[in-house]
Amino acid sequence: MGKEFKESIHRAVNDANLTGALGKFSEAYKVNRAKAYEGIDFEELRGRIAELKSYAAGHLDELSDQFTRNAEAAGAIVFRTSDPTEVREYILKVARENNVKTVVKSKSMATEEIHLNPYLEKAGIEVGETDLGEWIIQLAGQTPSHMVMPAIHMTKEEVSDLFSKEVNERLTSDIPRLVKVAREKLRPTFLAADMGISGGNIAVAETGSIVLMTNEGNARLVTSLPKIHIALVGIEKLIEKFAEVATILKALPRSATAQLLTSYVSIITGQTPNSDGTRKNLHIILMDNRRSEMAADPKFKQALQCIRCASCLNVCPIFRLVGGHVFGKVYTGGIGTILTAWFDELKKSEDIQGLCIQCGACKDVCPGKIDIPDLIMEIRRRLVKDQGVPLLQKTIYAVVNNRKLFHGMLRAASIAGKPFASGKFIRHLPLFLADLTDGRSLPAIAEEPFRDRFKKIKQPKLKEKAAFYAGCLIDFAYPEMGESLIKILNKGGIEVVFPEDQTCCGAPARYNGAYEVAAANAVDNIKALLSEDVKYVISACPTCTVALEHEFISVFESLGHTEYLPEARRLAEKAVDFSTLVKKLVDEGRLTLKEGRALGKITYHDSCHLKRTLKVSEQPRELLQKAGYELAEMFECDTCCGMGGSYSLKLPEISGPILQRKLNNIKETGAPVVAMDCPGCVMQIRGGMDQDGANVKVRHTVELLAEQVE
């Protein structure tokens, strides 16, 4: 990660205005969005959007042709190009031919993408942004920090300073007054402008229409007052049918700002009359700029399903800490990372792709049904393919790929780490766990790993068998979780085997784009775990379970390795997470929890992979309540804890505040115990609580249930 980039993160997380505004907004957004979608089947709706946008992405040429024919038949002039330079030149040519001195613009990310304003200004044309947020940042000489709310990073005091200079009058920071000043100041600009430039939220091939949405009403003025209107539209905005406009408009305002509809929607089809009786000089530019290449890429085609609502920014636990400027100058947040990699260049995404913690919150809310985290992983993989893995990581993976060496080092670490241990925590772990920062204590490596303890556990001989996939954390840091798991499964009539040759699930390598390493890990594990005839392969780590159920397969597929695919699929069939299997045993009457206990209040933290990839959230809650705990839900129970594997090592300045927020939400419930199903989350949250000093016990569900089985 570049030094400049690290500094920009440092600046952002220490900017109280920014984190305050974004934090408040993200909290309100979740509630308001849910309200806006009341009575609507979101899954059905986004299924339809994904389908119609995917169709469009697969037929970009045809739809562009059709759009051009229909718009031109209605009197528009359509210019098509793949080159941003040609877009700028075309706009300047139209301006020159019509003797244009001033331009008014309504908000358009496409014009930001091609850096249109400085180009026109250099040619002596005055360009006025009219969206309030865009105008503010134009006056401040900045770039948008959010796709929908460009000036969200600024305070009313800063805005009042800017406006005061602009109108030569000392203004207070009264927001309604500031808005009025903008109205009065911009009104003459609108009326005097020779040309209006807009973007386009949707372009309809069937009719040649463009759809513009605003809340302020500026797009209505931009498209009505000047005699020339140029609309710059990225070809990913094309849809086939006019009726489909309603489908997108049902989701876009709800997802963007939690509104049922924006104040104004204009659907423009061809020329309209000007106030002097002439016809509008209407130009529509269909811009490609690598969108066709994206459509031809089997993996990235789905990114064209984006309707630019920015909900992936609004729910991102990272974005709300760092804001948009860290991401670059144009597109920001999750989808912005992907668009930057394409519309700019892959290399430009090198730093920002690393901001993604892979929590999956964006994937859940995307109205275009885009698997944003997966596409960011693909960027990571391609970067590593292009540029290789940094040397230090390479050394680590060489170790991780050699199970005996890796486990040998972990054992050595348990001894080496000893002098620093205080209770169950140490401040520094050796090797790749070395760079840890304040704010979180880390567990000591167990003196005796699970794999050694397992041999001493006496189990009854039972007919049904499950293989336990421990994962590194339970094996080497929390072996007691493994012991609890065996106790519970035995009571439920399942005997547990522990295939010795199992090793790291490959997640650390995969999250860093080192897919070859992850694939080698997968092969080792498949061989080990399928070596015995078992009904289940159970894991008490959701990240490991996701690897068993999905990632071994997808890593092989990404790399085109087919040899172990059938076995990977067989393993995926058997794989199950702890709470799901135990819930099943309880439901079938094979396992009983002690009845009639009052164990007091508990709160539950949803781990990202468990909730959003494995879709498991009710099972652990029901089990804990059945055992006698009284559930007190925390605020943002399914927001990431900031662990993200090695993420917390690479970006501690981001991971830290995310953890703090989680700790506060836990403490707010007043529950003396917080449960979770992931040893990674336990490591993060238990370490945080230890430093915090709060008297809250942080436990894996497996430990709590082991105390309550009959």
Next chain:
Amino acid sequence: MYQQFKARAEGVSAEVYRFITNDAALEFIIEFLHKEGLADTTQSSALWADSSFLDGIDRDALQEIPGLKFEVTREAASKARFGISQMEWALADTGSLAQNSTAIEQRLVSSLSTIHIALVPTSGILPDMPSLLSRVNPKECAYLAMITGPSRTADIERVLTIGVHGPERLVIVFVDELGGKS
């Protein structure tokens, strides 16, 4: 559907009224204009864009009212306090109004004024946007405009503020006997 429309439109700060007859609606509008300061100066004037409502009433009587004008120009619209136009449809599920706004006068009075008064035939209420789009042929409607509440922004510190570039008030007047498209 009217009740749903009213609730949704008021939810986004629009003001909603309903009258049975044209005369009752007209009486309301004139009283409203006077109450809100209609006067014969450019800043306090009202501009009434061409509409079928005007065809159904005695227009001569209105010529007498100082400040109320029927000739919509860009210059007059940019200064007028009130803009009056007739919208063809209302969408119950979002509280939106819709109009074929191809004629520039329709857009001038509804986008530049401070208070926009929108007349709507009650029979023009539709359940939702799909039913609107199925009725509109874009070939015959170069500028389809939808309006949902007054102009708004939250661009400064996410504080909702009414009246940026468009009207700061939207007054919707339904008229039952006003025949409209449906």
